[in-house]
Amino acid sequence: MNRLPERIVCLSTETVEVLYALGEARRIAGISGYTVYPPVARKEKPKVFAFTSGDLERILAVRPDLVLCFSDLQADIARDLVKAGVAVHVFNQRSVEDILAMIATVGRLVGAEARAGALISELEGVITQARAAAATLPRRPRVYFEEWDEPPISGIRWVSELIAIAGGEDIFAELATRPSARDRILADPLEAARRAPELVIGSWCGKRFRAEKVSARPGWEAVPAVRTGRLHEIKSAIILSPGPVAIREGLPALAALIAECAHEGSA
Template structure:
């Protein structure tokens, strides 16, 4: 039977999450260009031209690929989007910041490429796993285990706490974000912790680092002035989750990212009343 591809045929993905999603949907053949930061899936780096960073893009190279649609993410790519629109390219820039907004983006992309049913099946499986994690956490709480206080750090100098979808996934995984008021802020500059002693005061039981684009150094965190008495440092509860697994607002965060959060939190809960 002849395959009929609906929707855009030549897509450039300026961030990783739409690339990963199209591969999961079996639509990799539509992708003609990707972000240079893409690591998921690994074959995308081998197969597709890299035409953008995050804040910048090679507009001439993108146009040379003759895309009929470009997918971007966030207000930070507004200038790239504007340049492409002026050149006559159709552009969709998503701005998902919560778990539900991620699911909405996934459905919209699936529908745009004629894979609404396949997309819904993947989404249902992800939702089912999140519900299973919630049930595991509820069972631990029913057994008298308390939820840990967790500090999630996106950047170290200055310290920036986790974005909304990370905070929400942390809650699903069984932890309590120590900066929930900052998680609601969409921009990194608004999640900057101006007084680092406030982290000490909130006494996290666990510290999780995901320093966007560089390796998390637990020993540097432990050596910060005044941190020796922080429960997470005292008990050796400092962990890294790679930014590609948790800071990409797409399939990665809803699968591998939340699983890693849950593993860290579950191990702590099992050891503490």
């Protein structure tokens, strides 16, 4: 008897990405409207929920035998689904290692352990390559990663870890372990300027990063990154989603910016 779930609803983009990567897309019965990866999922799969809001009945209408949720942000819908008699698994990956563990768990849930292991090995290879390249850099540039601008919010844990892997120094590493965005709000917006980042990376979730707005902030005129024009955007879809894409695409994007900064500063 096949006891594996056949109708899975994924309420965050990461588990959709993993199921497609494992060749198990046929099991997906519904997705979040905020799903980005892979792009084909938005065309093929019904959108049954937003991320933290939506109609429970739309999820139940696709008759899921398993719903995959993410973090305390979806605690309410997870509770309601459990009350409705649906099996729910809530992931809470916050670090690079958590991302890899999430992939392994999804693989076990659908009986694709070997393929999940292969995907993890591939991503570990990307990490190893990035670490090796970082070891050759002449120095480790100071990096300010901004997740939101008003109020300014520093980067979450997996982003901070990826910055370190890529050869940079996250100037707010001490805040990165705080899972809630509100706990990473800079109490004093000028603190980022005082820490003198040489590279500013913006990933304002849901809107375009505007380097000119950052450069024009009061007290920022002497910041090294502003003086050299090193203010760049990495799209939130490839860095703020704690799934394979953050390692496969987000890490190389970080590494390229950090390497360029490191070499220029040592010239």
